Amino acid sequence: MTGTYFAWDLAYRGDAPCVRDDRLELTYAQFAQRVEAVAEQLAGLGVGPGDVIATFLPNRAELLVVLSAAxxxxxxxxxxxxxxxxxxAEYQLADSGAKVVVAAAPVGDAAKRTFVDVETLATVPSAAWTPPTAPTDADDALLIYTSGSTGQPKGVRLGHGNLHFFARAAGEHFQVGADGHALLILPLFHVNAIAVSCLTPIMAGGQVSITGHFSASRFFDDVARLKPTYFSAVPTIYAMLVSRGDIPAGATDSLRFAVCGAAPISRELLEKVEASFGIPIVEGYGLTEGTCASACNPIDGVRKLGTVGPAMPGQQIRIVGATGEDVPTGERGEVLIGGPAVMRGYLNRPEATAETIVDGWLHTGDVGTFDEDGYLRIVDRIKDMIIRGGENIYPKEIEAALSAEPRVLECAVIGAPDPFFGEVPVAYVVTYPNADVTAEALAAFVEDRLAQVKRPARIHIVEQLPRNPVGKIDKPALRRRSAEAAAV
Known part of the structure; x- marks a missing residue:
């Protein structure tokens, strides 16, 4: 699959639908026209090659227009x-060196940069507008900031080479053609939403329907009305959707598949979602530093629940031991990613970049294994590993055991300080609405599923789990909560 996502190169598609949201619908020709208009507007503010344009906007079509205009x-x-x-917001604006911010109202230190009200964005370029030289794959395209769960967030530099490669590979893997129609429900400040739900269908000649802030109550109405062919979501969204009960008849008929990423999903929830939706839910794995996804189960062919599939087209994955050697099939090691999707580096952080990318390989910090077919299973984060009296314990194993209980919606396990063992596993569990289950019952449930050293020392049933800005469970926040409770 070849092609581009540059709006000005796709205007020839004319009246074919390109991007819509709750207020605006743009054909490819109209989208290209708006991009030219906003580019001219930004150029008039002194924006040129290498400058950074920030958006501070909810999901809406103008966000994509501004990115493309940049x-x-x-x-x-x-x-x-x-x-x-x-x-x-000011931290990211300052760290990125943003020259212009497009938003609904001034944000951060307004004196440091130019503010453009989103409602004043130009819609038609002047007759005198002469576009500059087009960008190349060697140019930076995006600065996506990591969630910052450890230390300050870092700006991940992704170039057009990264994005073009990924959109082509994703189009091939997901079999997205001109009839592809993505329903965008994830936030557009995350690379998953931009790459999987926007650039991939646009490159293929398909379309994107953008919904505002995700709402489980409107999701099925949107699917029935807009008739998308796929969407991408995180486990929490899938849990919210299936916990609502029956899906309206025919509501999901247009869907061909859905993608699950950003965080691990339990086998039980995945099976429940597939049974409810009647479509394959393909689980994938990746990092912002690897332009979103590096492995994913196939839509057709063998899908292995509990794995994140084989490497995506054109990418390489290795599992290495402590000294950097490739480990045998089935053995645990750190997951390394290679290929054209690997980021250019962290903005203005050469030391962090050198620690993360070694000899061209992205060190993920994740522990994984390969099976005999090359399917990757993520065991856990290296930094999340619990050392209980010298025994290495991976929280994901305990989370999988707890998730097997039908009344468990989601859970998270952390290591809590212990005066005797050093650390012990502690679980935080969210149950399905109206589920009648106690911590004691959950402890009994996992007794024959976990060795004694892996059984949680404490199980807390909570209404919800804390999350970072991209929707992942915030384990550092849980560790702080556990430490505060222990200090009382």
Whole structure:
């Protein structure tokens, strides 16, 4: 699959639908026109190659217009989480060196950069507009900030080479053609939403329907009305959807598949979702530093629940031991990623870049294994490993055992300080609505599923789990919660 996602190169598609949201619907020709208009507007503000344009917007079509307009000028886009406080937003704006921010109202230190009200974005370029030289794959395209669960967030530099490669590979893997129609429900400050739900269908000649803030109550109405062929979501969203009960008849008939990523999903929840939706849910794995996804189960062919599938087209994955040697099939080691999807580095952080990318291989910090067919299973994060009296314990194993209980919606296990063992596993569990289950019952349930050293020392049933800005369970927050409770 060849092609591009550059709006100005796709205007020839004319009246074919390209991007829509709850208020606006744009054909390919209209999208290209708006991109040119905003590019001219930004150029008038002094924006040129290498400058950074920030957005502070909820999911809406204009966010994609602004990103594409930045690219038209060989500038770089950095989408900021619109849920950030002024302080959090200012950190990203300052760290990225943003020259212009497009938002609904000024954000951060307004004196440091130019503010453009999203409602004043130009829609038609002037007759005098002359576009500059087009960007190349060698140009930076995006600065996506990591969640910052350990230390300050870092800006991940992704170039057009990274994005073009990934969109082509994803189109091949997911079999997305001109009839592809993505329902975008994930936040557009995350690379998953941009790469999987926007660039992939646009490159293929398909379309994107953007919904606002995700709502389980409107999801099936949106699917029935818009008739998308696929969507990408995180486990929490799938849990919310299936916990609502019966799916309206015919609501999901247009869907061909769905993608699950960003966080591990339990086998039980995956099976429940597939049974409810009647379509394959393909679980994948990747990092922002690897342009979203590096492995994914196939839509057709063998899907292995509990794995994240084989390497995506054109990418390489290794499992290595402590000294950097490849380990035998079935043995645990750190997951390394190689290929054209690997980031260019962290912005202005050469030491962090050198620690993460060694000899071209991205060190993920994840522990994984390969099976005999090359399917990857993620065991856990290296930093999340619990050492109980010298025994290495992977929280994901305990989470999988707890998730096998039908009344468990989701759970997270952390290591808590212990005066005798050093660390012990502690579980936080969210149950399905109206489920009647106690911590004692859950402890009894996992007794024959886990060795004694792996059984949680404590199980807390909670209403919800804390999450970072991209929707992943925030284990550092749980560790702080556990430490505070122990100090009382």
């Amino acid at each position: 690219w038209r000028l060989r500038a770089v886009g950095t989408p900021v989480n619109p849920g950030f406080t002024d302080h959090e």
